[in-house]
Amino acid sequence: MMKERLTIAMDGPAGSGKSTIAQRLAEELDYLYLNSGSMYRAMTLLSIREGTDSTNVPMLTKLAKRCRIDFTDNGKTTLLNGEDVSDALRTPEIDRTIVNIAKIPEVRHEMVKQQRRIGEKGGIIVEGRDVTTVVFPDADLKFYISASVEERAKRRFGEQEAKGIETTLEQVEQEIRERDQTDESRDHSPLRTAEDAIVLDTTSMTVNQAVDFVLNRVEAS
Numbered sequence: 697m698m699k700e701r702l703t704i705a706m707d708g709p710a711g712s713g714k715s716t717i718a719q720r721l722a723e724e725l726d727y728l729y730l731n732s733g734s735m736y737r738a739m740t741l742l743s744i745r746e747g748t749d750s751t752n753v754p755m756l757t758k759l760a761k762r763c764r765i766d767f768t769d770n771g772k773t774t775l776l777n778g779e780d781v782s783d784a785l786r787t788p789e790i791d792r793t794i795v796n797i798a799k800i801p802e803v804r805h806e807m808v809k810q811q812r813r814i815g816e817k818g819g820i821i822v823e824g825r826d827v828t829t830v831v832f833p834d835a836d837l838k839f840y841i842s843a844s845v846e847e848r849a850k851r852r853f854g855e856q857e858a859k860g861i862e863t864t865l866e867q868v869e870q871e872i873r874e875r876d877q878t879d880e881s882r883d884h885s886p887l888r889t890a891e892d893a894i895v896l897d898t899t900s901m902t903v904n905q906a907v908d909f910v911l912n913r914v915e916a917s
Contacts, residue, residue: 701818702727704914705827708841709887710875711848713898713906717841718823720907722770725821725914729771730814732824732831735807736798737785738765738776743797744789750796760806767814801884826885828893837917838893839910847899848872 708714722729766775828838849869879887
């Protein structure tokens with residue numbers, strides 16, 4: 697029998713399906729969905745608006761300390777200092793800039809504090825790359841969602857193709873390999889599997905199969 701208002705944490709590499717699974721699970725359980733990547737995108741958007749260089753650590757740290765990021769509508773809406781910025785977070789400029797900003801330890805420290813503030817009462821599903829190991833190491837349930845590089849590239853290529861973004865499968869696969877290398881070798885909060893995480897390889901699974909697997913584990917907890 698599932699206890700009330702769990703904190704569920706999910707980590708995994710780009711394109712593994714963790715965002716889709718987390719969103720579906722949040723809808724099923726009526727939980728808040730927190731995409732930690734959206735927090736870093738909102739922070740990156742603020743830095744661009746302020747004209748702050750992505751290598752200016754002191755200024756970026758100040759920005760991180762004075763920005764407040766919240767989520768409403770079950771995590772579908774991202775608020776930056778009270779402003780809905782949901783539709784402004786996925787631009788080529790943010791994609792280029794976020795890599796530098798997200799690896800700054802001082803910025804990550806401030807984002808972790810905000811994630812914990814949002815999730816302190818439970819009833820939340822948080823996904824990212826360090827939420828099971830750093831942000832919520834004591835989460836009620838932890839999952840590590842994975843898939844082969846080739847499968848993740850196919851998924852990401854399909855998403856970009858649907859949006860009219862011109863690219864090639866080979867280019868997307870190369871970008872994913874590079875992102876994996878960056879995430880796994882980062883000095884601060886690298887991507888890794890928590891010892892007590894339930895590992896789910898979604899390479900050969902449909903979305904429904906993956907969601908059912910996770911939901912069954914949650915309901916049995």
